[in-house]
Amino acid sequence: MKMARNGDQSAVAPSNETPSCDDEGRVVYLTINGMRRKSCARKVQDALSAAKGVTHAAVDFETKQAAVFAKTDSGLIETALVDVVRAVGKKYSATEAAHTMFLSIEGMSCAKNCAREVQQALSAMEGVVTASVDFETKTASIDVAPDRQFDDEALLEVVRRLAPKFNARLIRLSGVKTAENGSARQQKTLPGVVSASVSFATEKAVVQFDRDVVSVEALVKTVEDVGYEASCTPADEQSKIGDATLLIGGMTYSSCSNSVENVLRNTKGVVSATVNLATEKAVIRFDKTVVGIRTLIELVEDIGYEASYVSGAEAQQALGEQRTREIARYRTDFFAALAFTLPILLIMLVFENIARFKHGLKSEIVRGLSCEALVVAVLATPVQFYSARRFHIDAWKGVGNRVLGMAFLVSMGSNVSYFYGLFTIVRAISLGNMEAVNMDIFMTSSVLISFVVLGKLLEATAKGKTSDALTKLMELQVKSATLMVFSPDGSSISGERIVPIELVQRGDVLKIVRGASVPTDGVVVYGEGRVNESMLTGESKTIKKVVGDRVLGATLNVDGFFHMEVTGIDNDTALSQIIRLVEDAQASKAPIQAYADCISSIFVPVVVGLALGTFVVWYILCARDAIPQDWIPDSDGKFVFALDFGIATLVVACPCALGLATPTDVMVGTGVGAEHGVLIKGGEPLQAARSVNTIIFDKTGTLTMGKPVVTDMYTLSGTLSAEKLVILAGSAELGSEHPLGTAITDYAKSMSLSLEQPTDFLGALETGISCSVGGHIIVIGNRAWIEDNAVEGVDDIEVDQATIGFQNGGKTSIYMGVDGELSAVFAVADAPRAEAARTLRKLGTMGLEVWMVTGDNARTAFTIAEQLGMSRHNVMADVLPSQKASKVKELQDMGRIVAMVGDGINDSPALAQADLGIAIGGGTDIAVETAGMVLMTSTLLDVITALHLSRITFNRIQLNYYPADVCQRCDGSLVCIRGGFVAIPSIYTPPIVADDKTKSTCTMPTEQTLSAPLLAFTLQEIE
Missing domain, CATH: 3.40.50.1000 (HAD superfamily/HAD-like)
Known part of the structure; x- marks a missing residue:
């Protein structure tokens, strides 16, 4: 029973009232493989409906699910239904399926506690195979054991008992007994109904209609008028929450990602927003009735960043193109800066020390202005306003939006230097004194910008490598498939054709030849092959695939030839789910990053304050001659000397490690992990x-191994032979899906014994079964189950000795009672x-x-x-x-x-x-x-791989973060201390050197991460 899912244009679903089990009897759910046409579904449905003990059956071709209704006292067992399906044709196969129920749960306030608490409570219910709770969608999915009929109210009550704030409801379509019922009602049309589709297996009707012609109430009433219960769950209400991933350009520091994240989170209609600096993506959940994607993009652009929306598989390609453009821009900016900065360095450091060049450079063009000063100022201008333009633009937008990022520090430091240099030129002309010009300040500005842009170029190049693992996974996706074309009656193959993978549908039969990649997930229906799944699992060995075996998309058929029926397409394949998990992991934040985000949010204002304080204190000391005059270089005045310390404080404080260390390492770690399964x-x-x-x-x-086998058998019966006991036990366990029961059945089959179907079958989860076989009442299970069923002889001393011997050998004892007497004990072993x-x-x-x-x-x-x-x-x-x-x-x-x-x-x-x-x-x-x-994979060694990889990755985060952070704190503190509090004449950090240190700490986290041997051990070393 399934509730209407998000995405239906309009879904009519019934009330929460549960029909009595006495009315419907017992329902068995099956998964049917091999159906290629709707006519196949009809054949299987007719065969199941005609089976002994079945009142009616329905098969849904789209979902490949069958629901078989049987009388409670019919004695029908699931394996008999499986045999019925196989008898229809060799291509058909069936497996018993757990049915799924969905709950909508309100009142959950946190994923860590509330969602986990609800999930644990549901999972603990007897008869529940698995239960999962999605905190974001506020829904629970419960897989119910095939042999269980659940009272819906019991599920709802479990949730309500946890806390008064929790409220659960189940929406389902009830009363539809057969596919014919659904089909008949589906064909009864109303004015304004565009289309209607009723699925019996999912108990859901999907209706597209014109609201101006017919109302929702009229649709519900129409269903109720023909004898079925219905309630409405409008799709527009279900699907109003949307998800979008935006590619964000222009983020350079963690403060940038924090700014974008805060703007998005504070937008009305946005449910959640996470911005990752390393992946340059923003993942947003929002109410589509309140805000749209275009508005979100405009909000990001308004604060100075680039934003674009790309959906689906194109996102990673678009991200790669965006990073390529970013690298190209930084490369152009850097070489432009280099072209003008190198001449400045030659003039200031080389030509000025050569007499014949120095005379020309010092020649006066106008009163107070030398040729050297003019040339240096002209060369510094394009560096300041072209190569550094992006920092100036980002800084200006940041000031307008009250967001001070690291671009502000770079822009402020370089502008102060450049414009002070212009001021000295104007002052020199007004004084008529060429010596009043400070040309070193132009060199400081140009070299500073060149180093900053070089650092950004290296950083952008390194960041582009972090998504290589994800790109490799996406490149595994097959582009086309060979589709088998069948005759109209589906009995023979009439041809084949190549189709794009986007056009492959569930139920299609594809041909896989030797050396070809499997296009998508499916089941082998003809032939056999040996498949290499290393690209998904990390195991390099080939695995034999025969009819009935599952194959995964993107794996390689090394040898053999087979046909496969498609079971998974688009986002439902194993590869797509792996890619989605890796993307989600790379977009997530490690808890340690909260500290970095907190520091970044207050970092820039603090740095600006420290830089200003450093300049003021140092200038006061210089003005009062509180320091030796020989500390001040001949080319600098007191003001310039103090200004150098202020600029050095600005540029040394760039906290790149704060923003890059964590997300980059998480990206690399999860990517390397995916490559190794x-x-x-x-x-x-x-x-x-x-x-x-x-x-x-x-x-x-x-x-x-999870494959138990019978190793010993101890018999007590004086009237039944050991062979007869094995037949009875094997027959009884035909109705069980427990691994230990399957082991007994396999043991009987290995002796080529003829088994018969049991009747009056009753099973208890994890304890045992009881049934009738050949006129005998059989009880099989653990000791407690045998005692609960009043089987005599359990306390016999010889039985205890036998079971103790089995247990000492690491074997599990399975007791068997026949007609109320203990007749045998089976020893079942599962090898380590x-x-x-x-x-x-x-x-x-x-x-x-x-x-x-x-x-x-x-x-x-x-x-x-x-x-x-x-x-x-x-x-x-x-x-x-x-x-x-x-x-x-x-x-x-x-x-x-x-x-x-x-x-x-x-x-x-x-x-x-x-x-x-x-x-x-x-x-x-x-x-x-x-x-x-x-x-x-199924190897336990991967547990070591997982833990080792996680430890290495997290240690790398710390190794990247702490040294760089300590280095910057020490440098910044040293500049401040020398500038304002303590005289340390032997230590001096010019702005250029400060920026060099900063860039090294910026690129160190990324480069170190990418070169780190994250899997620094081999399986041989484990031994």
């Missing part, structure tokens, strides 16, 4: 990983991963305390722990999935910083509770919302 969701997980001192592993599927032991050893050497959590009994868990080299004290056994989060919290209450490693499914509450959640084996399920990191 580690998806890091932003700066917060990076910072959290640095502080983690405790790591918890889920056992099944994480520390172990080959790399598990050395992974845990390496984590120990990294200073982490390693724990294991499992639902197995303590004896089995201890055995596995010993095999892996873990201490028994660090094992948490007999823990149900819903209790894992509380175990994480227990460790957190002890003051530990906890990372949780799980498969991202049943472990989602614990992943959300942990300070750092790591979902392993997430390559085919990227949308693990609760984890801070997602590992694309």
Whole structure:
């Protein structure tokens, strides 16, 4: 049951009243693969409807979902329905699907606490497979186990009990029993209705209509008049919140990004805005009924920055073009400055010391004006007003908007120098004294600007390299695909054609030949191949793909030939989700950056005040002859000497490391991680990983292979043979999806035994099942389940001895009762991963305390722990999935910083509770919302890679930030101290040298980051 999603033009959905389960019986949800035409859906639907015990069935071709209604007492099991689908044709296959319910939740005020609290409560409900809460959209998605029928009110009550401020509602379309119902109502038209589409599987109607002709109330009444419940969720209300990404040009320092961010956040209608200096992007959520994208762009441009909007896949290309233009502009400005500054340096430092040139330079053009002074002033002018024009423009706009950025410091320092030089020329002419001209000040201004522009050129070039990883990911996207064209009845292939990837649709069948890249996500429906997924997962080995296996877009078919049915397009593919995660991560801010932002917001006014104070204090000391006269150079007067200190204070204070260190390192770290199959969701997980001192592993599927097998069997029955017991157990477990149950069924099949479908099937999550097979009542599960079902013989001494022996071997005991008597005990083992032991050893050497959590009994868990080299004290056994989060919290209450490693499914509450959640084996399920990191491969060694990469990246942030920050503070303080408080004659920082130091600290963070060996270890070193 799904609520109407954002983006529908108008959605009619029903009331929240839930129909009685007695009326509908039991509903089984299936995912159907292999349907290429709507006629295929009709064939499958007819076959399911005719199945024994089924009252009716509906198959939705678009969503590939089927809903099968059966009588409660029919004894129908899901595997029988799967067989029915397969009998329709070889190309069809079916899997049981969990159904999803959506809630709209009001009253959540923060993502960290409120959203997590709601998610944990929903995840802990029995029958809930996964639950995720999106704080931004205020919605919850709940995947319900296939064998569960949920009372909607129970979900709503769970949310309401958390806090009075939380209010939840579920919107769904009820009463539509079959696809024919939906189709019939869909064809009944009203005046003013442009189109109407009813999906049975999603229980949603999408209606496009003319509001001037028909009202929403009339649409709802029409649905109700034909016997169905309906309520309206207008799409314009659902989709009024929009997202936009703007490319911002002209940002040079963290104060720039702060200014843009503050302007956007203070705009009416803007929900949130985040501006990232390194990516030069602004990510904005806004109310489309209040403000539009054009207005947002104009607001940014009004404060002196460039802004443009590019949507979709073009954004990264546009960003690259913008950075190329920026580099070209800075290169032009720099070489222009260099062309005029070099002659100034030659005149002042070389020619003036050569007698024959000096005579010509000192010749008087007019009274009081020498040739040298005129030439130097003329050469300095284009540098001041052409090469530095961008700083002057940005500074002027910043003053107009009361935003003083670093451009203001550069502009103010260079202008003071230049115009003071002009003042000395005018003064010299009025006095008729050529010696009154201070030409050194022109050299100071020109060289200062040249160094600033050179620094910006290097910075822009370095920043352009930080998005290389994301660009490489986007280049993996395939441009075209070979589409198989079928005959009208869908029974044979009539041809093939090449189509752009944008025109590929779900349900299309594509041909993949040897050496070709897989265009998009899908399922193999014919043939087989060996696929290299290293571009997405980081694993270089090839993986065999046969019919029914999933393939991912952008992977390479190294050998073989196959046809695939498309299941994911556009933003629904694994590659698109990876790109989106990396983009979101690179746009996020690490918590440490809050300190830098705070400093930047007050930095410029403080620096201007210090520079002015330095000049005033020093000039007073000079005027009162409070310092030795030999400190003042012959070419400088007292005013110029004091002015030099003021200018030096301005230019030495440029805090580039504050603005660049954090976002640049986050970009590089997340990009390198993506290349190695580690998806890091932003700066917060990076910072959290640095502080983690405790790591918890889920056992099944994480520390172990996740493929349990039957190794031993202990029998007690005197009337039934061991073979008959295996048949009964294997048949009973046909109705179970639990890995341990599947192991028993596989064990029976491996013995080539004939199994029969069970009836009266009843299952309990994580405990056991009961059913009827061949006239016998079968109960299979753990000891507690057997005891709860009053099976006798469990306390037998021989049974205890057998189970203890199994548990000592690290095996799980599965009890089987037949007709109320314990008849057999199966030993099921799940082997540890080959790399598990050395992974845990390496984590120990990294200073982490390693724990294991499992639902197995303590004896089995201890055995596995010993095999892996873990201490028994660090094992948490007999823990149900819903209790894992509380175990994480227990460790957190002890003051530990906890990372949780799980498969991202049943472990989602614990992943959300942990300070750092790591979902392993997430390559085919990227949308693990609760984890801070997602590992694309199934190898545990990537846990080390993720933690090591995070620590190196965060250490690099500190290495970039603190030395540069300390250097600038010391330089600035030294200038101020010498200028106003203490006489230190042996130390002097001219403006040119001050700017050189500043530029080195500006480019150091970026260059150092890009050259840093972020993965400074190999897997061999782990051993």
